[in-house]
Amino acid sequence: EIVMTQFPLSLPVTPGEPASISCRSSQSLLYYNGNNNLDWYVQKPGQSPQLLIYLASNRASGVPDRFTGSGSDTDFTLTISRVEPEDVGVYYCMHTVETPPTFGQGTKVEIK
């Protein structure tokens, strides 16, 4: 199965500052149709995961435009342009290019 590796695993951030999380896959996530099959989720404290980004760069409904997904093939990045206090949580990438889909270990974003 494809292994998803995220870094850093812990990310202290200052409100108003940008933040980036990297996700690397052990195999290409580029599908024959040109899509990169990668989702990003955030799990806020005490909650279920929530979809942020799908197909590497598409914001899910209701997701603020300060969240941007980028990357292709095996290297992906989630960027928060200006961190807000409500952005604290654990961020996960997940590939969906083959069975089974697998998640990264998670990156914990916390306020400094």
Add this chain to the structure above:
Amino acid sequence: QVQLQESGPRLVRPSETLSLTCTVSGGSTSSYYWNWIRQSPGKGLEWIAYIYHAGYTKYNPSLMSRATISMDTSKNHFSLKVNSVTAADTAVYYCARAGVRAMYSEFDYWGQGILVTVSS
């Protein structure tokens, strides 16, 4: 607004069968792909299986055919059984709906999760 709610026993004895149900409200199980995902401290988030209303299913090979997913569209719910459980099956189990274009991605609606503990 679509809502999902997991239910079932929270304590299961080793070697027995874990049985969970996800009840869907505000939407129909007759469309979309419906998934089970679990989260444990040791293994993080792990996709388990999906089902489509036509009966099409797919499983994570890691469960080695111990898992069975089923659906009852008349009750608008779908279920998961995992047999021969061990302590490694202790986890929070989530049900989730895949996106309109997807089978096991773009999970746009999730249940609140149910903690199932395997212990004697």
